[in-house]
Amino acid sequence: MKWLSFCLVSLFFFTSIVLGVSIDGTSTVKYISDHYVFRDSDYAKGFVYLSQGFTVINGGxxxxxxxxxxxxxxxxxxxxxxxxxxxxxxxxxxxxxxxGIINSSGSTLHLGGDFTIPASKVIHCRG
Incomplete structure (x- = not known):
C-alpha cells in the first residue's frame, strides 16, 4: 500500500512539473522558486511570487x-x-x-527600475 501511495504521489508531482498547471494564490501564498513554464490558457492569480521568472510556450x-x-x-x-x-x-x-506579446486589457505595466529587452527582440504591446 505504501508503494502504491508513493507511486501516485510521484506521478502527480512529476506530471505537474512536465505539464504545467495554473497557480491559484487566492487562499494561500504561492512562492515559486524555480523558473516556471505556463502552458496555453494557464493563469496566475492572487499572491503568486515567481522569483525566477517564467516562460509561456509558443503560441500560448x-x-x-x-x-x-x-x-x-x-x-x-x-x-x-x-x-x-x-x-x-x-x-x-x-x-x-x-x-512576444503583452496584452494589457487596459491594465498598466509598472517597471521597477532596470528592464532589459535584447536588441534583436521585440515586445508587442496591445490593449
Whole structure:
C-alpha cells in the first residue's frame, strides 16, 4: 500500500512539473522558486511570487491576475502572450529573453527600475 501511495504521489508531482498547471494564490501564498513554464490558457492569480521568472510556450497565453511583483527572466518564446488581468509590477532587473506579446486589457505595466529587452527582440504591446 505504501508503494502504491508513493507511486501516485510521484506521478502527480512529476506530471505537474512536465505539464504545467495554473497557480491559484487566492487562499494561500504561492512562492515559486524555480523558473516556471505556463502552458496555453494557464493563469496566475492572487499572491503568486515567481522569483525566477517564467516562460509561456509558443503560441500560448497566460492570464496574470497576481498582486505580487514579478522578477527574473520572462520568456514568451516569440509568439507567447502575457495577458494582464490587473496592473502588474516588475521588480528591478527583469529581463525578456525573447520576443512576444503583452496584452494589457487596459491594465498598466509598472517597471521597477532596470528592464532589459535584447536588441534583436521585440515586445508587442496591445490593449
Amino acid at each position: 497565453q497566460v492570464l496574470f491576475d497576481g498582486v505580487v511583483p514579478i522578477s527574473g527572466t520572462l520568456d514568451l518564446r516569440e509568439t507567447g502572450i502575457f495577458t494582464l488581468e490587473r496592473d502588474v509590477y516588475f521588480e528591478h532587473g527583469v529581463t525578456f529573453s525573447s520576443s
